[in-house]
Amino acid sequence: MLQLALTLATALGLGxxxxxxxxPPLLGFLAAGFALKAVGLLPPVGLETIAELGVTLLLFSIGLKINPQTLIRREVWLTATVHMATSVAVVSAVLLAVGAVGAGLLAGLDLSIFVLVAFALSFSSTVLVVKLLEEQNQGQSLFGRIAIGILVIQDIAAVAFITLSGAESPSPWALALLGLVPVAWLLHRLLDRISHGELMIVFGTTCALLPGYVLFDAVGIKGDLGALVIGVILGRHARALELSQAMWSVKNLFLVGFFVSIGFSIEGVVGLDHLLVAAALVAFIPLQTVAYVVLLRWQGLRTRTAMLSALALANDSEFALIIATVGVETDLLDSEWLVVISLAVALSFVFSTLLGHRAPEIAEWATARVPDRPLERIVEDDRPIDIGPADAIVLGLGRVGRAAYLRLAESHGMRPIGIEIDAERADHVRAMGINAIQGDATDPDFWARCRRHPQVRLAVLAMPFHGSNVAALHQLRARGFRGTVAAISRFDDERDRILNLGADTAFQVYDGAGQSLADRAVDAARFGPSPAPTTGSEDDPAPGRWVSLGRSTASGLDGGVSR
Structure with missing residues (x-):
């Protein structure tokens, strides 16, 4: 227990x-593993299990959110396969050429070894990419969906390699997994009956582990893939988003163990030659990133979208460690290569985290120098946007956003339009009669794609993540919006910050909840039942109320604070 406590304390401090x-704090978690390894401490008992559980829950969460149709988009499957083949060919050829001149660890090795190393490093890290996208609230943006789809294709290829290598041959009982089709009905019925709170978390974890990881692992197929499949099965349920959000904190806690374990994973004595070869392998990542940009633009994405997807994928995968281990076990690789690849993966995580922090600026720089292709050659969901005659915009169409939209339209006679990052939710609210378009309000190019409409005089920032509302406020002001901006917040410091950054009024959802409850209690006692208030849900992190906008900036939001 002491080792675990010390590991957590180190991760907390460096985070x-x-x-x-x-x-990002995960950079500190990575550093914690290296620091503890450097001073000679052993990993805590059970750290490997904790890390594996974190990856399993992450893949289960991906399955809950991913639309299977994303995987059959040409921008996903074709980019993934062509990039993988090209990367393996180029990297193995360069390594072979360097080895031919007798350079260190590369001297005198067969082409088959270089091909295996290149294949191991042709994947990007599902764990790192999804974690960074979640922290930036970009998982459901177009570039985020493209990146995650490519990652799933790569994971399938890695699992196929491990299976075909003979290290883990599938059992004949693997065909019995087809029985999951009727099991899907049972899982959906169970989810219908699960209450909120702890039981939801237990249900999700059990599904990820039992019919997911354990069942697939028992028949010789990687358990993580099983968790992904079960997630996809449950992903069509109406409460899938609620389930994903319920498991958010649990998954993130276990993922701390994964990032710390990367530092502990380096076996043996690390020499200068190991570091040099690992650094050389990481140096291929910029070339692989450029290849992603070229392929994605060829598939019809704008330069910025292609660049952001490519930058998200600019790292090596934890699967490389597994493939290297298989190579050592089957005598295809020398054990020294396991040290080199472990170092390369760890260095790529640091590189990618730092790079991702500057991704928007890099994407804008690239956009200014590489013009987009003609409009007719851009995919439909990456083209310019027309918001029509709207005079108000609502950013985020969760419960609070939908309530604000309806209040503006029904009580204030305005013509609002809603902006929602989640494509499925955008379709859902359109079916309810709400004028909505799918888009990422934090994306500078989203606003660049919007044709200017001077009649818009009000913007409501109703996204559930404070960082997203701040980013959207920056985008509005940067593009010359001079209308009124109103925002929601969960905490007083968030409200004060967004007011200081230029919002005209802010609504603290906790403040308004008690007032709304009292008002409705009085209404019910004196006048009979009144309309149901807007409450928290899977879409929003806190209970709210009907959002009431005053006629002037000074009036602000009911229960809120104005500047």
Missing amino acids: MVAMRLHL
Whole structure:
């Protein structure tokens, strides 16, 4: 227990240091593993299990959110396969050429070894990419969906390699997994009956582990893939998003163990030659990133979208460690290569985290120098946007956003339009009669794609993540919006921050909940039942109320604070 406590304390301390440097905390978690390994401490008992559980729950969560149709988009499957083949060919050829001149660990090795190393490093890290996208609330943006789809294709290829290598041959009982089709009905019925709170978390974890990981692992197929499949099966349920959000904190806690374990994973004595070869392998990542950009633009994406997807994928995968281990076990690789690949993966995580922090600026730089293709050659969901005659915009169409939209339209006679990052939710609210378009309000190019409409005089920031509302506010002001901006927040410091950044009024959802409850209690006592208030749900992190906008900036939001 002491080792575990020390590991968590180190991860916490270095995570806070990273946060103070305006870097993602996971960079601190990575550093914690290296630091503890460097001072000679052994990994805590059970760290490997904790890390594996974190990856399993992550893939289960991906399955809950991914639309299977994304995988059959040409921008996904064709890019993934062509990039993989090209990367393996180029990297193995370069390594062979360097080895031919007798350079260190590369001297005198067969082409088959270089091909295996290149194949192991042709994947991107599902764990790292999804974690960074979630922190930036970009998982459901177009570039985020493209990146995740490519990752799933790569994961399937890695699992196929492990299976075909003979290291883990599938059992004949693997055909029995077809029985999951009727099991899907049972899982959906169970989810119908699960209450909120802890039981939801237990249900999700059990599904990820039992019919997911354990069942697939028992028949010789990687358990993580099983968790992904079960997630996809449950992903069509109406409560899939609620289930995903219920497991958010649990999954993230276990993922801390995964990032810390990367540092502990390096076996043996690390020499200068190992570091040099690992650094050389990481140096291929910029070339692989450029290849992604070229392929995605060829498939019809704008330069910015292609660049953001490529930058998200600019890392090596934890699967490389598994493939290297299989190579060592089957005598295809020398054990020294396991050290080199472990170092390369760890270095790529650091590189990708730092790069991702600057991704928007890099994408804007690239966009200014590489013009987009003609409009007719751009995919439909990446083309310019026309918001029509709207005079108000509502960013985020969860419960609070939908309530704000309806209030503006029905009580204030305005013509609002809603912007929603989640494509499925955008379709859902359109079916309810809400004028909505799918888009990422934090994306500078989303606003660049919107044709200017001077009649818009009000913007309501109703996204559930404070960082997203702040980013959207920056985009509005940067593009010359001079209308009124109103925002929601969960906490007082968030409300104060967004007011200081230029919002005209802010609504603290906790403040308004008690007032709304009292008002409706009085209404019910004196006048009979009144309309149901807007409450928290899977879409929003806190209970809310009907959003009431005053006629002037000074009036602000009911229960809120104005500047």
